[in-house]
Amino acid sequence: MSNAPFLVAPLDAAHERTGFHSGSDPLDRYLREQVTQDIRRRVAACFVALADLPASISKKLPRYPTVPAVRMGRLAVDEAFSGQGLGGALLADALERAARPEIAAHALMVDAKDGHAAAFFGHHGFIAQPDSPLTLFLPLTTALQSRNPRN
Structure with missing residues (x-):
């Protein structure tokens, strides 16, 4: 598989x-x-x-067999800027772009290159696929709610 x-x-x-x-x-x-x-x-x-x-996510969706998603290719920060929040800012920008109304997507998908990258995405709310811990996703509604908690 x-x-x-x-x-x-x-x-x-x-x-x-x-x-x-x-x-x-x-x-x-x-x-x-x-x-x-x-x-x-x-x-x-x-x-x-x-x-x-995962069942906890799919039970909240319409009864479609699939949902659209945006896949982010790569995210990297030069070591000179490590620890300054640039990775989180780049991720926030990617989430904002993926959540635009002209893009019909339910989630942002990422393929973490290693456990360190998976931990970074997990820290930002991404959920690992049950059978592939380096493949993670974040429902865009979750991302939008965390950026606009009053909505």
Whole structure:
């Protein structure tokens, strides 16, 4: 089994598509109304990314089999600036960008390179995937609530 937080699989009839919103009406309409026919005619292939979330998180979500997420590539701070809060500031900036209304995402995902990095993200509220402790996520609503506690 892969330690990746997402399983990429071919689209099939069991995948719920009505709740999918990419922000592009033509793409959404294609996924809902046309892609199955194109797959059958062998003129297209369509894959979906599936994520397993801990039960404590998934029970709070709509009954969709997957949720959209933003994945952060890398986060590093030069040693000359270590311990000055720059890593936390960069992370806060990434969270703010990921939570913008024009980006439809439920969580920010990270792949910690080692235990030290995983501890950094854990300190900032990220939750480790049950089967992959170096893959962590933070629901964006949690990030927004911690930045705006009165909302």
